[in-house]
Amino acid sequence: MSTIPTVLPLNSGHEIPVVGLGTYKSSSGEVGEAVKYAIQIGYRHIDCAWMYANEAEIGHVLKEILDEGSIKREDLFIVTKLWNNFHARELVVEKLKESLSLLNLTYIDLYLIHWPMGFKENADPLPNDPSAYTDIDYVETWKGMEECVDQGLAKSIGLSNFNEEQITRYLVLENCRIRPAVNQIEVNPNLNQKDLIGFCKEREIVVTGYCPLGRAAQSQVTPGYPVSTLLDQKVVEMGKKYGKTAAQVVLRYLISLGIAVIPKSVNENRIQENIQIFDFDLDPEDISYLDSRNTGQRIATLVAYKDHKYYPFR
Ligand SMILES: NC(=O)C1=CN([C@@H]2O[C@H](COP(=O)(O)OP(=O)(O)OC[C@H]3O[C@@H](n4cnc5c(N)ncnc54)[C@H](OP(=O)(O)O)[C@@H]3O)[C@@H](O)[C@H]2O)C=CC1
Numbered sequence: 405m406s407t408i409p410t411v412l413p414l415n416s417g418h419e420i421p422v423v424g425l426g427t428y429k430s431s432s433g434e435v436g437e438a439v440k441y442a443i444q445i446g447y448r449h450i451d452c453a454w455m456y457a458n459e460a461e462i463g464h465v466l467k468e469i470l471d472e473g474s475i476k477r478e479d480l481f482i483v484t485k486l487w488n489n490f491h492a493r494e495l496v497v498e499k500l501k502e503s504l505s506l507l508n509l510t511y512i513d514l515y516l517i518h519w520p521m522g523f524k525e526n527a528d529p530l531p532n533d534p535s536a537y538t539d540i541d542y543v544e545t546w547k548g549m550e551e552c553v554d555q556g557l558a559k560s561i562g563l564s565n566f567n568e569e570q571i572t573r574y575l576v577l578e579n580c581r582i583r584p585a586v587n588q589i590e591v592n593p594n595l596n597q598k599d600l601i602g603f604c605k606e607r608e609i610v611v612t613g614y615c616p617l618g619r620a621a622q623s624q625v626t627p628g629y630p631v632s633t634l635l636d637q638k639v640v641e642m643g644k645k646y647g648k649t650a651a652q653v654v655l656r657y658l659i660s661l662g663i664a665v666i667p668k669s670v671n672e673n674r675i676q677e678n679i680q681i682f683d684f685d686l687d688p689e690d691i692s693y694l695d696s697r698n699t700g701q702r703i704a705t706l707v708a709y710k711d712h713k714y715y716p717f718r
């Protein structure tokens with residue numbers, strides 16, 4: 405059996421656990437229990453965001469766990485993200501401090517710019533009107549991110565939803581003093597992102613794949629969503645051969661691309677299932693089948709902002 409590492413090295417000198425728990429739409433009254441259970445059974449990486457509006461409940465549980473003492477702060481890898489309204493350089497440290505206070509932490513392991521597009525500070529977080537856009541250059545935002553590292557508030561900093569050209573503006577133009585450690589992007593068999601993953605790898609940027617399960621249940625009922633590979637009967641049957649579920653097959657496929665994944669669940673069985681993916685290998689014909697599912701369809705398009713100067717998916 406081939407061994408897949410359980411952590412990946414970052415260019416900051418730190419390591420990111422390959423499987424993390426997603427928390428988007430993990431609702432109040434559920435998210436804390438989910439995080440507590442995940443950490444109890446061995447998850448060490450939790451993916452949060454200011455935008456998810458649930459950092460306070462997660463912070464309550466993190467405090468409880470760390471106060472109890474058997475898990476130390478340095479054992480955990482907590483991620484959060486700067487939302488689009490706060491791209492002005494002088495807001496970055498302030499917004500990280502706000503997230504840290506909600507999360508009951510003194511530092512974050514990884515702070516990401518959530519999207520390259522900026523909105524005005526006092527606008528709606530998902531504005532309907534282009535008058536809410538700003539053209540603050542994300543290179544300016546990055547200077548604020550670097551200050552988070554300088555002040556000891558973030559161990560690593562990175563990007564999310566950035567395309568090749570946008571990453572190149574940091575690296576080739578040498579606009580950054582501290583290099584992005586991670587680019588968090590949508591990755592699932594419908595959108596396997598092999599090119600962007602390869603591009604990032606060559607530049608020592610680790611990819612974290614979001615929506616790894618293709619939001620299975622919602623994908624059946626949400627107009628415009630590509631149908632999740634978890635619902636493909638062939639993948640369900642494939643799983644039976646290994647004594648695994650379709651979700652485990654898909655996650656195993658994704659981590660073999662050399663990326664981290666952050667499946668979201670608030671259900672104990674599924675939280676457990678999603679990390680039990682290191683004890684089997686996929687046969688070459690199954691990998692070929694999953695490769696063939698790459699239609700390029702995206703879930704998280706934020707297409708309402710397609711006319712924003714920094715929209716990444718043109
Ligand atoms: N940077 C960015 O812009 C983005 C980041 N993210 C991050 O990535 C995380 C994951 O993406 P997300 O959008 O949540 O989508 P996922 O692909 O992780 O799908 C989550 C859905 O799948 C269900 N599910 C979980 N495990 C299983 C399983 N084993 N079998 C069947 N269904 C399952 C969950 O339900 P249940 O909870 O009931 O188990 C939930 O409905 C987010 O939570 C967030 O942290 C996501 C989108 C954008």
Ligand SMILES: O=C1CO[C@H](CO)[C@@H](O)[C@@H]1O
Nearest residue numbers: 428453518703704705706
């Ligand atoms: O993190 C996120 C969760 O998904 C949303 C889209 O469905 C994104 O807008 C957001 O970036």
